[in-house]
Amino acid sequence: MVRPRFPIRTCFPIATKVSLHPAVFYLPAFIRCFLRHRAASSPRRPTSLSRVRFLRKSPPHIRRRKRSRMEGRGFWQYMVAGSVAGMAEHMAMFPVDTLKTRMQTVAVSSTSSCCPRGQSNVGSLLASIVRSEGPSGLYRGIAAIGLGAGPAHAAYFAVYEICKGRLGGDRHDGYHHPLIHAASGVAATVASDTVFTPMDVVKQRLQLRSSPYSGVRDCIVRMLRDEGIKSFYASYRTTVLMNAPFTAVHFSTYEAVKKILFEISPENSSEERLVVHLTAGGSAGALASALTTPLDVVKTRLQCQGVCGADKFGSSSVHMVMKKIVAKEGPRALLQGLKPRVLFHTPAAAICWSTYEAVKSFLQKNTHESSS
Template sequence: MSDKPLPFFYQFISGAVAGISEILTMYPLDVVKTRMQLQTAAPGSPGAYTSMVDCFAKIIKQEGPSRLYKGISAPILMEAPKRAVKFSANDEWGKFYRNLFGVTTTTQPLAVLTGATAGATESFVVVPFELVKIRLQDKASTYTGPADVVKKLVQSEGLLALYNGLEATLWRHVSWNAGYFGCIFQVRQLLPTATSKRQTITNDLIAGSVGGTVGTLVNTPFDVVKSRIQSTVKVPGVTPKYNWTIPSVVTVFREEGFAALYKGFLPKVLRLGPGGGILLVVYTGCMDFFRARVYKN
């Protein structure tokens, strides 16, 4: 049953449910990750975050526990289309590439190529939501909510400003999805064949967690500069310090050192490692649920 295809609608719904489940569970780690990525002061500076735990503690003490969910409305609105596009695009691009290359099964290189293409597709959907989220999560944020961000952004920078950071988002999502789906394929091949529902869930949790961890290792430098690009308010006639991805990576490396390219890595990998497992388990479970009903006869 698990190999039978389903229409795009069921892929979309399964991806949406998986995404919302993951974001509700792991969102505080995303807030901490963004704060650490936006920090440019040296760790010893007054008020600077020295670690993930320190960041958690200072946010709770200085701003209140609710701040850990600041801006969650934008990700909630984003997660349904974002994760739905991630998985459905991966499935659909997989079919396209198998037909293109005349093969009936996915190979490791094909899994990486499919994941990368799905990541590029996903990027165009998520950029405005990501931008709103970053602006709200910034410690210096004075916005009252997502609508206020959109209103002020469009008024001051124009409608196209909603796609600030698109190029950096492409780098981030292409690299993460290539690592994620490529690892899922490989890890599934290495794990014992599942003979029960429980073993299937365990295998998916392991494969998704490994995929999420590897994807995070690959894409964190791009995520760091994406956060900075999207947090920057553009001023007419002034070239932003963080503008294009690769030059921004070089700037961070030159001014702050290699470690700065992995700012926020711990909360990010703690979110997207297990989070990648949660995504895969929920998505696979939803797809199996729909297959059981679509093919019940």
């Protein structure tokens, strides 16, 4: 009697009626026997194609090269989609942003021409601007947004998507990952605010009623000459401190609402996806903007300090500026511009997310078709 060369069957008894993935049969015989034995002994963990791929995965350097190539391809898609979404959002909602800026800039007891007393509500302020300056008064400084919103949102969404992928926030495991989405959003806003803050300062100074600047170029030149380059980043720390909790709430809320809505309505039609992105984006924008209004007031005061009668602060400390505002005007001053801010961010986030998801899906589909 000839002794078998490899008595694998005596070590791993083969169980009948155990179904494995067809790809398993391309593996060596002893691995197939082992997998059958494990599948029979633990039916809750059937052998799947992902486990087979794990057994036959590529060498590390091939995996790294493949992952970097995929991330590089996705990175420019995120940047293009984010740039288009940012431009669409800010251009559509710029008049509301002008109202918010004028309401937040001036103290309640001030007689400054930035926003005269008695025009502390949205309706009267809007009527006053249209009557005294015409409809074009609502669009002063829009050129600065055109220069800043595109690059800033390109960095914003690209950094968010890359961080979310690296941290595992895009896993389809049936769970929410709010902390991962919040951390990715904070990383994204640090990168975005570095690009956007200088143009945001220029934009807000041009939005004031009696702005001494004739345009974007004049504002930049005079700020550099009179105040130095530091004036462009006077509110950077406040902006990051405001946008960090804003984006943490914003992204985690958006991802959670989107996941819930997709679970309620799993159909994959383009119309339903658009409704989901609009609803999730609007909910995230409303909640995040309402919670961070006091920090936005501080940021606006710092960016417009000393311009056409606005108060000037000797320190850029958030705590000190907030303390001075409360001491002079009361706690309600920290909620100035709440209504226009929520009115701005609710539709703005809905427009931004729906545009971003649509452009990203279009680019990914075209890239997939061209590569196949």
